[in-house]
Ligand SMILES: Nc1nc2c(ncn2[C@@H]2O[C@H](COP(=O)(O)OP(=O)(O)OP(=O)(O)O)[C@@H](O)[C@H]2O)c(=O)[nH]1
């Protein structure tokens with residue numbers, strides 16, 4: 001939205017409101033990204049690649065509530081100090097929607113035709129950047145919108161059957177319970193509850209193993225819907241011509257209400273529909289670490305989710321997106337790049353390009369300006385080399401390695417050098433993942449995949465410029481996302 005206003009001196013002043021969508025699956029790094037982005041706009045010492053900041057033209061940065069009074073404020077004022085010295089720690093997972101507005105006042109050069117009027121050579125532009133944060137678990141629900149209860153049930157039941165072969169106890173428990181229930185008989189709420197309990201336990205087990213397609217997301221993170229009837233349904237074997245009041249019919253209706261009321265009206269339409277610019281964060285390395293099947297599941301989930309934002313000609317979402325959805329810029333970013341030595345960043349970038357290939361093609365079809373990047377919104381490691389076997393030089397990262405479950409006090413954790421391994425060839429990985437989407441839990445030994453998952457804590461030492469967050473390529477990401485608005 002662009003409003004042209006006039007200053008007291010009679011010169012024009014632009015005002016633009018831009019909604020920046022920060023999307024990503026659970027734990028992709030959305031909250032850290034938003035915190036670091038806002039802090040880096042306020043404290044610009046590390047933002048050399050953001051042209052306006054570098055040129056000193058940003059006059060002021062103000063953080064405010066969103067104009068929508070019902071959306072709670074993103075707790076930036078809590079998150080930033082928590083990431084900083086003296087005892088830096090990561091923010092907790094997000095459990096409800098929240099957001100904030102960052103208002104930037106920028107001096108921009110006056111167009112030539114206005115310069116003839118005399119006065120100053122610059123004028124002031126105001127950009128309001130509206131950002132929403134939400135639990136990643138809810139994003140996956142967008143994939144429900146083009147499914148009915150029967151399709152959704154079949155997909156889940158096929159996967160559950162497969163997981164029983166793999167002896168996943170939660171899958172076995174759900175199927176065994178389901179087999180004892182007459183789904184065409186009258187619904188008994190106690191029976192419904194036991195099904196929901198067993199199915200939720202199964203979804204949680206999948207999520208723990210790194211799977212992304214765990215719908216409905218509210219079963220994992222209900223927010224204020226805990227125990228609401230709309231969350232009381234589970235996948236059932238298809239039945240036709242079932243009577244009103246039967247368990248099958250009730251579950252079918254609850255699924256439909258969930259889809260339209262919770263996913264479409266309360267989530268997509270309220271928070272995601274009006275996005276102007278979007279960053280999609282993907283934790284590619286976690287995907288690889290979890291194994292071929294979860295890696296493929298992550299790729300598919302991202303592709304399906306992104307189809308919501310970039311409607312194609314035959315896309316069922318087109319109807320609800322209407323004409324208003326016109327994402328101008330999309331950035332696909334592989335997060336947590338500081339886990340790898342920079343010599344691997346090129347490979348990580350090629351992963352993200354491959355993983356989101358389908359979505360990229362669609363976005364380009366819709367003429368959005370797209371880019372793939374690797375970033376670390378908060379850099380928590382430094383780089384170095386170590387001698388490996390046979391005196392071979394290994395590229396290492398060094399940081400405060402978090403071992404086991406995080407506790408309240410991380411003080412005193414020593415810094416350790418770690419050789420994270422080299423990323424393997426993406427085409428090889430994708431070939432195994434696609435072939436073994438339902439099968440392989442492990443990458444073949446022959447791939448020599450010594451890459452492993454680890455977690456570093458934020459590091460006080462790296463905050464060497466006051467509250468300006470240390471990062472990797474965040475300034476380039478911002479230049480792409482909003483640079484053009486600031487000139
Ligand atoms: N090394 C490193 N780790 C990061 C970075 N950003 C996020 N992380 C890690 O990823 C975890 C999740 O980050 P969040 O920002 O909370 O992720 P989220 O997408 O908001 O997660 P949900 O709210 O659960 O959907 C953090 O606790 C960190 O362990 C980063 O830039 N570098």
Ligand SMILES: [Mg+2]
Nearest residue numbers: 030031093094
């Ligand atoms: Mg979060």
